[in-house]
Structure formats: C-alpha cells, structure tokens
Amino acid sequence: MNALLSPTTLAELADAVRSAPRILAVGARTKPRLSAVASDVTLVSTLGLSGITEYQPDEYTFTALAGTPLREIAATLAARGQYLPFDPLLLAAGATLGGTLGAGLSGSGRFRFGGQRDFILGVRFVDGTGRLLRLGGKVVKNAAGFDLPKFFVGSLGRFGVFGELTFKVFPRPASTLTLRLPVADAPAATALLNTAAGARWEIDALDLLPAADTVVVRLAGPESALPILAAEILTRFPGEILSASAADALWSDLRELRWTHADGPLLKLALTPAQLPALVARVRALSGRIHVTAGGNAALVSLPAPAASLGLPALTLRGPGPLWLEAPAPPAIHAAVKTALDPHNRFPALSA
Amino acid sequence: MSSLASPPLQPSVADPARCLRRLADLLPASRVLSGPAQLAAYESDGLTAFRTAPLAVVVPETQAEVIALVRLCHEEGLPFVARGSGTSLSGGSTPVAGGLVITLNRLNRILRVDPAQRLAVVEPGVINTAVTVAAAPHGLHYAPDPSSQSICTIGGNVAFNSGGAHCLKYGMTSNHVLGIKAVLATGEVVEFGSASREQLGPDWCGLFSGNEGLFGIALEITVQLLPRAEVFHTVLAGYRTLEQAGDAVSAIIASGLLPGAIEIMDALALEAASAAVHAEYPPGCEAVLIVELEGPREVVAAQRPQLDALIAASAPVEARPARDAAERAAIWKGRKSAFSAVGRLSPDFIVQDGVVPRRRLGEALRRIAEMSRAAGIRCANVFHAGDGNLHPLILYNGAEPGALDRAEVLAGKILKMCVEMGGSITGEHGVGLEKRDYLASMFNADELDCLQRIRAAFDPLGIANPGKMFPDGTAPALAQHGLHPLEKAGLISRE
Structure with missing residues (x-):
C-alpha cells in the first residue's frame, strides 16, 4: 500500500510534494494503471483541491483546481451554452481535470477542433523541488515563455504535480446529428474515414465502433443545416441517421468506456488511418475490442489478457x-528535461 | 547536486579565426558570407530598430549541413541564430555579435503532401503560403496565417509559434504541428511527435513550438492540413466609435456564433490602409469591424441572418457584406496591409502584440489613447478582437533625438497594462529581443528559473539564440532605418 496525502490548498500541495522523497499525484484513479507505482512512492490526492476558481463565459476560458470532477465543469459550462471541445472521457466515472490532462485523454469530439493540447492555456503546478509555479496564461492567446502547459498533456504526472488549470472553451453547437455507416472491413473503414475527414461537411466526430464494422459520424451545428449534410453523406455511404436517444446512448457508452472488457488491460494508442487495418487485425487475433476515434488517429484497445505487442x-x-x-x-x-523539472527524481520515471 | 542553481550563461569562448576556417571546410566559399557588405543584409530583421553584425552568415542546403554546423557551434562554443526570412517583429532573428547566422531559406522542399491523411512534411525554409498552395489541389489548406505569410517561413513560424487572424477558432502554429525533426543545440538529432494527430506521452512538439530558437533548429516539420471552408460570409462594418465596434464583438461572442475571424481597425489605421491600397471605408468612422463566418454552405446560410441581425442591432454607420471572392479579398487586403501602410504616416514605428482579456478591450484602448496623448505620440490600433490580441503601432521619427526612447517607454507602459489586466506581453510575435525585459512582469523569479532550466536542458552552453526571451545584459546597437526593405517593396506586412 502506498501512503496517501490529501492536501486541501495549493500551499499544502507544495508542502506534500516536499514532504516525501518519492511522490506521485492521483485524482479519482479512473485510469489506475498510470498510478500503479512502487510501494515507496507516496501518493498525493488532488481530490481535496476541487472547484472552478474562475469562469468567464465571454472570454471562452475557465480556471479550475486539478481535482475538480469533469462532470462539474461540464455542467457549469453547459449552463452557459459552452463545452469542452476536446470531449473528455469518464465523466460519469468521476474523472478529474488534472488526471485527464496527465493521462492525455481526449474524446470523440476532439476530431473537429483538436485535443487537450489545443485547449490548455495555463497551469499552476508544483515542480520536483516543491515550488508552486504558474506557466502559460489565462487568456486565449499567449506566446510568452516555453509552452510547459502543452508539454504536460500526457506527462502522467512524472514532471510536476498539477494544482490549477486554465482551459479555452467554445460555444456548444446548437444541435447534433449522428449517422451509422456500416463498412465491409478495416481497409474500407480507413477509406471512409479519410474521405469523410477531407470533405466539406465539417464533421464533429468520426469514429470506428468497437465491433470494427461501423463508422459513426457526428455532425454539429445549426439545426436547419444538419439534415441536408446528413442526406448528402448517406448518398455517398449507405447507412442510417440515429434517433436522438440512440445517439446519446452511443456517445455516452463510448465516453464512459462501457464497451470494454471488465478486467483486461485497456490501452491508448496514437496511429495514422493507414495503420488502422493492421491494428484491427492484431486486436482481433487477441480476441480484443477496439474503439478508433479522431478519424483514425487515436484508439483505445481492450484486451481480455495482457499482450506483448500490438x-x-x-x-x-x-x-x-x-x-x-x-x-x-x-x-x-527526455532525461535532461526531466532533471530540469525534477532534479531529485521525486516523481517516478515516465517509463514506470 | 548543484542542479538547483540557475544555469550560468557562458560567455562566448569561440576563436573566430578557427571557426571561420572550420566553416570553410564544411561549406563552399560561396555559402559562407563574412564580408561587411555581405553581412549587412542580415544585421537586422523585422524589428528594424536593432542591428548587430555577426561573425558570418552560412547558407546550408541540406539537413546534414545544418546538423554539422550546429555541432561545430557546440564544439566551438560559437553562438548561432537560425534565420528564415527575417520577418520577426520581436527581433527573434537579430544576430548575436560575433556569432553565426544559419539561414534556412534553401531548405525549402515540401517533402510530402498526403491528401488522404491531410498532412504535409516540409523543411523549415518553406514559405507559409507555399504549404497552402501545395495543399489547394486537394481542397485542403494550412490554417495559420500570419500577415507576413507570403514571405515568412514555417521554421520561423514554429520557432515563434506564430498566430494570425484565425487563432480563436483554429489556434496558433503549434496547434497545427504534428511532428518535428530537429537538431538541438547539443548536436543531438531528435524526432518529436509523429504523423498522427494524437500523441502518447508528453507533448514534445508543443514544448518545442515557440522555443524562439533557444532549443535548436527544426529540420523537418509535419503539419496538419484542414479542408478548405466551402463558403465564407465576410462583413465589414464601420462605427462612429471604437466602443461601438467593441460592443458589436461582445454581442457576437455572446450569441454562440464562432466566427473564423473578428478584427478591428481604428481611425489612424484606416487612414493608412486607404492611402496604401486604396481601400474604401465608410466615411466618418472611428473604427471598422471585420467578421467572417465560414463552413459548409448550409451552415453559413443558417448563421448568416443571425450575424447580420447582430451587426444591424449594433448601429453601424454602414455594414458591407462581401458579395463575392474579390470583395472578400479586398477586405482582407486592406486589413493585412494596415501595418506596412502605417509606414506612410510615420518614418518609424514599433508594433506591439500584447493580449488583454476580451471584455477589457474597450478599457485597454481608452488607456492606450490616454497614454499616447500624454506622451504626445501617435498610436494606431489594429487588433484581433476575437482573442483580445492588441496591435498598437507606436509612431515615431527615428531621426529625432530621443524619439525611439520615448516610443519604447510608451510601449513598455502598454505591455505592463496588458499584464495588469490579466493578459500577456505577447500573443503571437514572441518575446525575442524586444520584450525580454518584460518577461519578468509575467513570471516570478522561480518561474523564470524553471524556464531557464528547461532552456539549459536543451542548450547547456547557452549558444542557441542567446539574448532572446531572457535578459542577459547584452544589447545590440540601435539602428534607424525605418521600414524593412521587403515592407517597402510591399512584399511583407506586419501583424
């Protein structure tokens, strides 16, 4: 069992980092493998650091403490007609903003405007020497200093402990419409993904469903425009428009990872659409399931048992x-930057 | 462990004669420039008030040559500055005295355009618009569009994380960079990112973008391409006051529309633009607003009445929607030429690019006007209203003793105001040489130390573009030579 500290202020967070020789921050632990580290590492929970500290709807920005649950942020934004365009995962499961940044996880909606890296603006974090630092900014455009906030996306908490984060947000599109398009095989899926991604339709989300035999397209925008775009897509690729409730259920199941094996490993991959057919074949050979998202640029793979290679x-x-x-x-x-931010190796290595 | 101390900045220990001999061994004589006349063209960049003579300028043609040059610099302790087209407005490519300038214009190959996966792999010397030209036959474009895009290079765009008029919706350069192959200041060759739009592990590409030349030199850059918007709806609206134009922006933002661009020009900028490119603006206006919707025709058709109603309700003197592509191009030509056009009003000017929270734009403009009145200095304003990115142009006559100093004092006050309002000293030009003394107004000593430690990880000797971003006590000589030669020729403009 790892020791666990639970700071409730940013000053206490810095104290906690300084208090032990080996430290790793954890949020709601919805991605538990990322914090399954050696027993001598003291875990610092950010759950006591929760809440939106600043929200300016007319600036398209908000700032929240790292342990703030995503669902709280999503609800606050929705009340003002805004949303997180990178469409984070595991909202119902209680995932936190900081954990999502550290894990580098974006959802299906990241197809249109980009992932977390495209919306993170500023970070207050504790470095490996226990200093509370603020880099980046609170405005939507800023080029001062090195872009550490972007670097932290996917850094697994191995370069610093996040205390408070500032993100850009967008107005929520007026309506959405989801289409299911069956495909014969993975190469056909790749071809469809590439064609749709390059078309005039300005697609919001473009995924291959876990059975790997259906592409789903989500359109988002003015209510009057979407049926016309959908009809044109269906003339190119046979399929159907989902009812609003069926679409909600589909995206919610994907967002909460309800399609995965209960116990086996869940893995994230970055890929290109061209690599998709080989990956799908490999996952099938391992009796696994795969959800391909971002038009074939990212995938989550669920396996019944650990595998040596994908x-x-x-x-x-x-x-x-x-x-x-x-x-x-x-x-x-990599080692030089790690030493710059964490000279005493207080945080685990990226590899562990 | 002594690593807690900030890295010392090593003074140059290079032996100039030996460095020149070694350069001559690496490159043919025609590509090692060291005569005063040859160097003169490289002494300055878009920040024309400063100039410095380097030891030499080298013109590599291959990635292998760039790597060999950086390794030579590392071995000799010779400072180097990478240079594309020299359009930096923050003095980012101003040479280091006694150092090397490595020009990258001949590394200008577009190595690959992949229309299916919508990306391009380019060398650093490729011109920004050349990427879109190469992508256009496939219905694609490269989104970042700094005003100097017809002449500036992708390598420079990456180094300074350049912006443009479409940043609110599409982000800056770094948001479009998927992969970077670079030679670091240590001589290490690295590959960050990949051809995927997703990443595993920390975002090294994001960290490298905007490094201001302090980490090393990008050799190959993979950028994402986006489908070109099918249709545009571009509206130019003139207002009696700047405040009315600002109120119109607030109403558009509050409406839930997400325009591709929202720009404002003030009276002085309008006067300059109409003189320079014969742009005609509604008479009697203190401000002009440009708003552009873009997307599939059905989407724009649905949003257009909403935008038109918002603008009508904002009581403009006149609102002119562009009726065709030519009218749209004319609106953008007036906007993008505004900065160089200001050169007609004044022999010299300083361009700033501070950012304020959008809701405080009106207050910021009022204070700029007050400060410029108090200083007796004229100041024109063109700005990206959608993202709060100001561009005050501070006009002065360099031939007048003390005029530049007074202009710089005013520029400094404007930067400090931006920070006080919760904004930034730079939205898209970078800190460079120009604003290095103001970095400490945004970050405290610990934060500056953290940035310095990151820098030292990439460049332990402090040889990559020293004197930029961080104050280091060196100051290049001031020069007074007004517009950049390319601006005079109408080839580039500032933003």
Whole structure:
C-alpha cells in the first residue's frame, strides 16, 4: 500500500510534494494503471483541491483546481451554452481535470477542433523541488515563455504535480446529428474515414465502433443545416441517421468506456488511418475490442489478457500488464528535461 | 547536486579565426558570407530598430549541413541564430555579435503532401503560403496565417509559434504541428511527435513550438492540413466609435456564433490602409469591424441572418457584406496591409502584440489613447478582437533625438497594462529581443528559473539564440532605418 496525502490548498500541495522523497499525484484513479507505482512512492490526492476558481463565459476560458470532477465543469459550462471541445472521457466515472490532462485523454469530439493540447492555456503546478509555479496564461492567446502547459498533456504526472488549470472553451453547437455507416472491413473503414475527414461537411466526430464494422459520424451545428449534410453523406455511404436517444446512448457508452472488457488491460494508442487495418487485425487475433476515434488517429484497445505487442506503441490505462508496450527508447533530451523539472527524481520515471 | 542553481550563461569562448576556417571546410566559399557588405543584409530583421553584425552568415542546403554546423557551434562554443526570412517583429532573428547566422531559406522542399491523411512534411525554409498552395489541389489548406505569410517561413513560424487572424477558432502554429525533426543545440538529432494527430506521452512538439530558437533548429516539420471552408460570409462594418465596434464583438461572442475571424481597425489605421491600397471605408468612422463566418454552405446560410441581425442591432454607420471572392479579398487586403501602410504616416514605428482579456478591450484602448496623448505620440490600433490580441503601432521619427526612447517607454507602459489586466506581453510575435525585459512582469523569479532550466536542458552552453526571451545584459546597437526593405517593396506586412 502506498501512503496517501490529501492536501486541501495549493500551499499544502507544495508542502506534500516536499514532504516525501518519492511522490506521485492521483485524482479519482479512473485510469489506475498510470498510478500503479512502487510501494515507496507516496501518493498525493488532488481530490481535496476541487472547484472552478474562475469562469468567464465571454472570454471562452475557465480556471479550475486539478481535482475538480469533469462532470462539474461540464455542467457549469453547459449552463452557459459552452463545452469542452476536446470531449473528455469518464465523466460519469468521476474523472478529474488534472488526471485527464496527465493521462492525455481526449474524446470523440476532439476530431473537429483538436485535443487537450489545443485547449490548455495555463497551469499552476508544483515542480520536483516543491515550488508552486504558474506557466502559460489565462487568456486565449499567449506566446510568452516555453509552452510547459502543452508539454504536460500526457506527462502522467512524472514532471510536476498539477494544482490549477486554465482551459479555452467554445460555444456548444446548437444541435447534433449522428449517422451509422456500416463498412465491409478495416481497409474500407480507413477509406471512409479519410474521405469523410477531407470533405466539406465539417464533421464533429468520426469514429470506428468497437465491433470494427461501423463508422459513426457526428455532425454539429445549426439545426436547419444538419439534415441536408446528413442526406448528402448517406448518398455517398449507405447507412442510417440515429434517433436522438440512440445517439446519446452511443456517445455516452463510448465516453464512459462501457464497451470494454471488465478486467483486461485497456490501452491508448496514437496511429495514422493507414495503420488502422493492421491494428484491427492484431486486436482481433487477441480476441480484443477496439474503439478508433479522431478519424483514425487515436484508439483505445481492450484486451481480455495482457499482450506483448500490438504492433504500435501503447500506454496501459488500467488492468494488468506493463505501463508501456513498445515505447521507443527516449532520446537524451527526455532525461535532461526531466532533471530540469525534477532534479531529485521525486516523481517516478515516465517509463514506470 | 548543484542542479538547483540557475544555469550560468557562458560567455562566448569561440576563436573566430578557427571557426571561420572550420566553416570553410564544411561549406563552399560561396555559402559562407563574412564580408561587411555581405553581412549587412542580415544585421537586422523585422524589428528594424536593432542591428548587430555577426561573425558570418552560412547558407546550408541540406539537413546534414545544418546538423554539422550546429555541432561545430557546440564544439566551438560559437553562438548561432537560425534565420528564415527575417520577418520577426520581436527581433527573434537579430544576430548575436560575433556569432553565426544559419539561414534556412534553401531548405525549402515540401517533402510530402498526403491528401488522404491531410498532412504535409516540409523543411523549415518553406514559405507559409507555399504549404497552402501545395495543399489547394486537394481542397485542403494550412490554417495559420500570419500577415507576413507570403514571405515568412514555417521554421520561423514554429520557432515563434506564430498566430494570425484565425487563432480563436483554429489556434496558433503549434496547434497545427504534428511532428518535428530537429537538431538541438547539443548536436543531438531528435524526432518529436509523429504523423498522427494524437500523441502518447508528453507533448514534445508543443514544448518545442515557440522555443524562439533557444532549443535548436527544426529540420523537418509535419503539419496538419484542414479542408478548405466551402463558403465564407465576410462583413465589414464601420462605427462612429471604437466602443461601438467593441460592443458589436461582445454581442457576437455572446450569441454562440464562432466566427473564423473578428478584427478591428481604428481611425489612424484606416487612414493608412486607404492611402496604401486604396481601400474604401465608410466615411466618418472611428473604427471598422471585420467578421467572417465560414463552413459548409448550409451552415453559413443558417448563421448568416443571425450575424447580420447582430451587426444591424449594433448601429453601424454602414455594414458591407462581401458579395463575392474579390470583395472578400479586398477586405482582407486592406486589413493585412494596415501595418506596412502605417509606414506612410510615420518614418518609424514599433508594433506591439500584447493580449488583454476580451471584455477589457474597450478599457485597454481608452488607456492606450490616454497614454499616447500624454506622451504626445501617435498610436494606431489594429487588433484581433476575437482573442483580445492588441496591435498598437507606436509612431515615431527615428531621426529625432530621443524619439525611439520615448516610443519604447510608451510601449513598455502598454505591455505592463496588458499584464495588469490579466493578459500577456505577447500573443503571437514572441518575446525575442524586444520584450525580454518584460518577461519578468509575467513570471516570478522561480518561474523564470524553471524556464531557464528547461532552456539549459536543451542548450547547456547557452549558444542557441542567446539574448532572446531572457535578459542577459547584452544589447545590440540601435539602428534607424525605418521600414524593412521587403515592407517597402510591399512584399511583407506586419501583424
């Protein structure tokens, strides 16, 4: 069992980091493999650091403490007709803003305007020497200083402990419409994804469903425009328009990862659409399931049991098995930046 | 461990004669420039008030040559500055005295355009618009559009995380960079990111973008391409007061529309633009607002009445929707030429790019007007109203003793105002040489130390573009030579 500290202020967070030689921050632990570290590492929970500290709807920005649940943020934004366009995962499961940034997890809606890296503006964090620092800014455009906030996306808490984060948000589109388009096989899926992504339709989300035999397209925009766009898409690719309730259920199941095996490893991969057919074949051979998102640029893979290889680098979010599969050997600069932010190696290595 | 101390900035220990001999071994004589006449063209960049003579300018043609040059610099302790087209407005490519300028204009190959996966792989010397030209036959475009886009390079855009008129919706350069192959200041060659739009592990591409040349030199950049919007609806509206134009922006933002661009020009900028490109603006206006919707025709058709109603309700003197592509192009030409046009009003000017929270734009403009009146200095304003990115143009005559100093005092006051309002000293030009003394107004000593430690991780010797972003006590000589030659020729403009 790892020791657990629970600070309730940013000053206490900095104290907590300084209080132990080995430290890792955790949020709601909805991606538990990321914090399954050696027993001598003291865990620092951010759950006591919760709440939106600043929200300016007319600036398209908000600032919240790292332990704030995403669902609280989503509800606050929705009340003002806004949303997080990177469409974070595991809202119902209680995922926090900080944990989502550290895990580098974006959802299906990231197709249109980009993932977390495209919406993070500023970070207050504690570095490995226990200093509370603020980098980036609170306005939607800022080019002062190195972009540490972006660097922290996907950093797994190994370079600093997040205290407070500022994100850009957008107005929520007036309506959405979801289409299901069956595909014969994975190469056909790749072709459909590429064609749809390059078309005039300005698609909001473009995914391949876990059975790998259906592409789903979500349109978002003015209510009068979407049926016309949908009709044109259906003349190119046979399929159907989902009812609003069926669409809500489909996106909610994807967002909450309800399609996964209960116990086996869940992995995240970055890929290109061209790599999709080989990955789908590999996952099928392992009796696994795959949800391909971002038009074929990202995938979550659920396996019944750990595997040695998926043919591409992968990060294990939960379940058994190593944290990384086939991670390329890091160049020397990785260690140098780690030392710059964490000279005493207080935080675990990215590889562990 | 001594690593807690800030890294010392090593003074240059390079032996100039030996460095020149070694450069001559690496490159043919025609590509090592060291005569005073040859160097003169490289002494300055878009920040024309400053100039410095380097030891030499080298013109590599291949990635291998760039790597060899950086390794030579590392071995010799020779400071180097990478340079594209020299359009930096923050003095980012101003040479280091006695250092090397590595020009990248001949690394201008578009290595790959992949229309299916919507990306391009380019060398750093490729011109910004050349990417869109290469993508256009596939119905795609490269979104970041700084005003100097017809001449500035992708390598420079990446180094300074350049912006443009479409940042609120589409982000800055770094939001479009998927992969970077670079030679770091240590000589290490690294590959960050990939051809995927997603990433595993920390965002190294994001960290490298905007490094201001302090980490090393990008050799190959993978950028995402986006489908070109099918239709545009561009409206130019003139207002009696700046405040009315600002109120119109607030109403548009509150409506839930997400325009691709929202720009404002003030009276002085309008006067300059109409003189320079014969743009005709509604008479008697203190401000002009430009708003652009874009997207599939059905979407724009649905949003257009909403925008038109919002503008009508904002009581403009006149609102002119562009009726065709030519009228749209004319509106943008007037806007993008505004800065160089100001050169007609004044022999010299300083361009700032501070950011304020959008809701405080009106207050910021009032205070700028007060400060410029108090200083007796004229100041024109063109700005990205959608994202609060100001561009005050501070007019002065460099031939007048003390005029530049007075203009810089006013510029400094404006930057400090931006920070006080919760904004930033720079939205898109970078800190560079120009604003390095103001970085400490945004970050405290610990935060500056953190940034310095990151810098030292990439460049332990402090040889990559030293003197930029961080104050280091060196100051290049002031020069007074007004508009950049390319601006005079009408080839580039400032934003």
